[in-house]
Amino acid sequence: MPETESKLINLYEHPGHLLRRAQQISVSIFYDEMGSELTPVQYAMLRNLAAQPGIDQVSLAATTGIDTSTGATVCARLEEKGLLERKVIPTNRRQRALTITADGERLLEDLIPGAQRLRRRLLAPLTGPEQLQFMALLTKLVQENNEQSRAPLAPRETVR
Template sequence: MTTDHDRHLLDPHGQPGHLLRRAQQISVSLFYDELGDALTPVQYAILGLLALHPGIDQVSLAGLAAVDTSTGATVCARLEEKGLLERKILPHNRRQRALTITPEGARLLASLEAGALRLRERLLAPLTPAEQHSFMNLLSKLVRENNEQSRAPLSMPGT
């Protein structure tokens, strides 16, 4: 028999997945408010990771961004079309391409830094500083501990 407590737990507004989806909707909305539409959130993540890992291959970059390889390839192609990254064939493996951010890509990333900081502030603003710290720790743990359940698990280079 279903209790009132069980019914409450089954309410979509009390489901972690539903709340995470809503949080993602809010995050994306704030992303465009603060950073404009020069890049999508996934393009921003890919470009930012590329800046930290110059010369990485496309498959490894997709794993680092936790997107599937076909999405990673599409995102990289769009960023290349925009002149924000370059792909060069690796001499030891003609099927892999080394990726580097272009000077234009680096300038764009730099121009978005203040907006990215405002985005973080706005998204976490309803929480006290202590709650923000706890929330980020718990959210990171939730993602880390469930990584293998993802359709595109995070994969660090060399692991």
């Protein structure tokens, strides 16, 4: 057995369990700092849409790392809230081109301070150098394990 492994009797030695707990903490802080107008997934979809106007909803879901059926549901909710518009793509009537509305852009702008506070609060237990190292390692962990996901994240440059 490699020296970095134990018998994993203690649940808090399992990286997946710690990642799940970190996600729970992150979501809790998200609502504290960002309010309840958007869920974390809605925020991620809207933020990605703002960066890629006109993207279709299948590609938007892929660049956000969620499955297409969840993506469609999230887009419908955002449309109901008046934060995005979906239009049929004439060359493919099954796809919808998405654009963020002025209200959606305004909301994202209003949420920037909350997003900054969220990041600061979540990373506060770490020193500055630890924060940089943690973000680098977390990014590497996600990127290197991307294909293991049920909804692999599609790189932005290959989607459209």
